[in-house]
Amino acid sequence: MAEGIKEVDLGTLAKGKRLPFLVDVLVRLVREKPLGTVGAVIVLLLLLVGIFADLSWLGLPNISLAPYGYNDVWVGAKTAPPSAQFWMGTDNVGRDELSRIIYGARISMFVGLGVSTIGIILNVIIGLVSGFVGGKTDLIIQRFVDAWMCFPGIFIILTIMGILGPGVLQMIIVLGVLYGITGSRTIRSAVISVKQNVYIEAVRSIGCPVWRIMLRHILPNIMAPLIIIFTVSIGGAILVESQISFLGYGIPPPFPSWGGMISQARLDMLSAPWLALWPGLALAFVVYGINMFGDALRDLLDPRLRGGLGRYSGTKKKMPKQKAAKK
Amino acid sequence: MQAYIIRRFMLIFITLFLVTIIAFLSVRFIPGSLIDLMVADRYRESTISSEEMLASVKEQLGLDVPVWEQYVRWLGAWPQKDGSFSGVLEGDLGKSLWTARITRDEILQRVPISLELGIIAIITALLVAFPIGIYSAIRQDTMGDYLGRSFAILCIAVPGFWLATMTYIYPAKWFNWTPAVIYYPITENFWANLGQFIIPGVLMGMAMSGTTMRMTRTMMLEVLRQDYIRTAWSKGLRERVVVVKHALKNALIPIVTIIGLQLPVLIGGSVIMEQIFVLPGMGRLMLDALSARDYPVVSGVNLVMATVILLANFLVDMTYAWLDPRIRYR
Numbered sequence: 001m002a003e004g005i006k007e008v009d010l011g012t013l014a015k016g017k018r019l020p021f022l023v024d025v026l027v028r029l030v031r032e033k034p035l036g037t038v039g040a041v042i043v044l045l046l047l048l049v050g051i052f053a054d055l056s057w058l059g060l061p062n063i064s065l066a067p068y069g070y071n072d073v074w075v076g077a078k079t080a081p082p083s084a085q086f087w088m089g090t091d092n093v094g095r096d097e098l099s100r101i102i103y104g105a106r107i108s109m110f111v112g113l114g115v116s117t118i119g120i121i122l123n124v125i126i127g128l129v130s131g132f133v134g135g136k137t138d139l140i141i142q143r144f145v146d147a148w149m150c151f152p153g154i155f156i157i158l159t160i161m162g163i164l165g166p167g168v169l170q171m172i173i174v175l176g177v178l179y180g181i182t183g184s185r186t187i188r189s190a191v192i193s194v195k196q197n198v199y200i201e202a203v204r205s206i207g208c209p210v211w212r213i214m215l216r217h218i219l220p221n222i223m224a225p226l227i228i229i230f231t232v233s234i235g236g237a238i239l240v241e242s243q244i245s246f247l248g249y250g251i252p253p254p255f256p257s258w259g260g261m262i263s264q265a266r267l268d269m270l271s272a273p274w275l276a277l278w279p280g281l282a283l284a285f286v287v288y289g290i291n292m293f294g295d296a297l298r299d300l301l302d303p304r305l306r307g308g309l310g311r312y313s314g315t316k317k318k319m320p321k322q323k324a325a326k327k
Numbered sequence: 328m329q330a331y332i333i334r335r336f337m338l339i340f341i342t343l344f345l346v347t348i349i350a351f352l353s354v355r356f357i358p359g360s361l362i363d364l365m366v367a368d369r370y371r372e373s374t375i376s377s378e379e380m381l382a383s384v385k386e387q388l389g390l391d392v393p394v395w396e397q398y399v400r401w402l403g404a405w406p407q408k409d410g411s412f413s414g415v416l417e418g419d420l421g422k423s424l425w426t427a428r429i430t431r432d433e434i435l436q437r438v439p440i441s442l443e444l445g446i447i448a449i450i451t452a453l454l455v456a457f458p459i460g461i462y463s464a465i466r467q468d469t470m471g472d473y474l475g476r477s478f479a480i481l482c483i484a485v486p487g488f489w490l491a492t493m494t495y496i497y498p499a500k501w502f503n504w505t506p507a508v509i510y511y512p513i514t515e516n517f518w519a520n521l522g523q524f525i526i527p528g529v530l531m532g533m534a535m536s537g538t539t540m541r542m543t544r545t546m547m548l549e550v551l552r553q554d555y556i557r558t559a560w561s562k563g564l565r566e567r568v569v570v571v572k573h574a575l576k577n578a579l580i581p582i583v584t585i586i587g588l589q590l591p592v593l594i595g596g597s598v599i600m601e602q603i604f605v606l607p608g609m610g611r612l613m614l615d616a617l618s619a620r621d622y623p624v625v626s627g628v629n630l631v632m633a634t635v636i637l638l639a640n641f642l643v644d645m646t647y648a649w650l651d652p653r654i655r656y657r
Contacts, residue, residue, distance in 0.1 A: 143338070147345030150633040150640075154595035155613060159353050159625055162617040239486060243599055246488055247614065262492055266603075269496040276496055280489035288484035295480075 021223070028300055036296020042289025043234075050109030053102045068096045070103035070256045079272035088278050091261075092268045100256035101278050107168065107257050108238045108286060114172035115179055115237035116230045122180025123229060127187025127222075128214050132195060142188075148181050154243065161249040171250050175237050183229045190222040197221075224301035231297055235290030242283055258283050331648055339641055346637065347415060350630035351398050353622075420627035423616075430627040433612060440608035443513065444528050444597050449586070451532025452539050455482075460543025464551060465570055475540070482537030487530050488599040494526055495603065508605045527600035534596060535589055542585045546578035553577075580650050587643030590636055 030037050054064035067087075068074075074086075074094040082089045088097035130141040148156075157174055164170045194200065195218065203217055242259030244250035251257035253264075258279035265276035365384050385391045392400075401421070403414020420430040463475040498504045506526060511519040550556065551574055559569045598610030609628060616624035 143341050143345055146338075146342045147349055147633075149591075150342065150346050150637045151349065151629060152591040152594040152632055152636065154598055155629055155632055158598070158613065158617055159629060162620070162625070242486060243488055243595075247599065247602060249617070259488075262489055266492050266495065269499060273496050273500045276489070276492050280486065280493070283489065284481075284485045287486070288480060291480055291484055 025227075025297070025300055029296055033296035033299065035292050036299075039289045039292030039294070039296060042286065043293050046105055046109055046112075046286050046289070049102055050106040053106045066096075066099040066102040068099045070100050071095065071254055072099070079268055079275070081272070082274060089272060089274055091275055092264065092272070097275060097278055100261060101258070101282050104256040104258045104261065104279065104282065105286075107251060107255060108241070108283075110168065111172055111175070111241045112234035112238045112290075115175040115241075116233045118173065118176025119179030119183055119233050119237075120226060120230050122177065123183045123187045124219070124226070126181065126184035127191055128218065130184065131188040131191030132210075132214055132218060134192075138188075145181055145184060149185075153178055153182075153240065157240065157244055158247070158249055161244060166249055166252040168251055168255065171241055171244065175240060179233045179237065183233065186225055186229060187222060190225045191218055194218050194221045228294060228298050228301060231290065231294040235287045235294065238290070239283070239287055242279075328648065332645065335641065335644060339637065342637060343634065346633045347402060347630065348398070350626045350633060351401055353626050353629055415630065420630070421623040423621050423624050430624050433624065434609065434627060434631055437607060437609050437612050439513070440510075440606055441594070441597050441601070441610065443524055444531065444600065444606065444608060445593055447524055447528025448531035448535055448593055448596070451529045452535040452586075455533065455536040456539035456543055460540040461547055461570065461575065463540075463544045464547030465566075467548060476544070479537045479540040479544075482533050482540070487534040487596055488603065490533075491527065491530050491600060491603045494530075506604055510605070510607055523604070523606070527604045527606065531593065531596045531600055535593055538589060539582065539585060542582055543578065546581050547574060550574045550578045580647060583650075584643055584647055587639055590639050594632060594636070 029040060049065060052065045054066060054069075056064075072095060074080075074090060074096070076094070077086070077090050078094045079092055080086055080090040080094075086096050086098065088101065090096055091100065126141065126145070130138045130145075156178060160174050161170060164174070200213065200217060203213055208217075241250055242257065242262070245257040245259035246263045248260075248263065251260055253260060261279040262276055265272070265279070268275055366380050382391070399414075401414050403416035403419065420434070422429055423433070459475045459478065463472045466472050495506065506523065511523060513520040556569060556573055559573045564573075594609075597608060598613060600606070601608045601610040602614060609632070613625065613628045616622075616628065
């Protein structure tokens, strides 16, 4: 065992480079964080189910994970209880619940990834400009962010969705902008702390243009908070989307959004009480996984955020104190 | 401390100004379809042409003047058409588009309901979060710690609105019991009122307790590693004294902030709970106004909510600075 590790170390040393950043993080995740690994597997599962719900986008309409289409109606099988044919039963118009849950994963995946992507781009733009330029620009931008963050997220989303009307694309853009502005705070403070390093002063003194400092010297150094925000906002976005869809302003009815399905199940509660069970369980499962994954990443990447239990916080010093506290 | 308060107070005014702009703009994006709807609604009963009707509807909504003038009128810093000042500064949030009700009165009527829900939620969150969070910290990496942490994550991951739906469905199915659908004011029937608020309040509190619990644990762990805690141990103090008197007091400061920061989440949660449990609070007002496309009410609710959160954050900051002198001298 010990020999094996030594060999790997020698090999990488000989080549003169470390493992790539993301690979390194993944290896440490599997080695050090069992719960985080479970979370990562759940996230992967969501992606796979979302991608392979059917393969018609690859031109293979006959191969699909979902037994039926999300809008295939079985006449005469309205609100049927779970059976061999319909594992989770059927809904109020006779659509297979399992297939709808599987396609719902695809919608959650789109919403989660779409929102996080838009959000992270806005985070970087706002955070970099505000944090790096500083001064009056920072003051003005931050007052706008302040004002925006005063509105409870759900009210802002409901207002805008109420005006735009329900739809997948609107939902993703609105949520993305919301997360983009909210998360920019964290990125801004990360940029400010990186900016104070001597190497930034050094590249500045040799006349490096501002955009180059931002992209080549600041951006790579704020990767840790970026990855954490990206992961955590996937879970948040999925949860908020389901709430908005539950209230009827999110994903419109023919599409199987988990939140919308819970809302519909409320109407059929006496004839088919099991219908509300599945989408809620799916939602809780996915959000649980993403949270565990995000937590583990946070521990691995950014020990400052979690009370100094991380890899870089000098465990040697901490150990005796920890023992003292345990007594 | 004074200089700090004054500086923060200046900032709060700038933010409040921007908040009014955002709340105002959320009304000004009234889609054309709504104006067409209003025109069509009135056209049937009138004799004038549709162009004239369009102009009169626009005038009634105050859309016939430039945007900046609409804004200062809405704010109350510019005379209305009849020469009087009535706007946000005078405490007038405008009238509903469809009913003659005044938005301010409507909101004032519903504030106590949302407030009661919020108070029950916060009490629940603290009652759940503190004992479990503290226990997790002082028994770090034991079975109890793992159970406590799993519970916290469960509270965050399980959607509150789903649990609420389940409490609606299954008791009705099994015991023929459903939550009341008529609202009992707290002054008339205290117990019926409490029975109505306790389930949504506790469910909201559970969702909030997850984050608070984790924060409590993290802060307690941090404090428990400080030198003065070791001193307290070596003095031979009992565990209860060390934990409650020396550790918890110092860990509380950031926890207060987290509770303050969760206020928007709490208010957001109340929208869904009020909808599911048929409570006529602010969230219901918002949803009703949205489905009726009653934009003056929507902007009024948004403005009130944002102001409440702004003031709450300000108070949290002040408490923080008061408790921790290092902050105010920064």
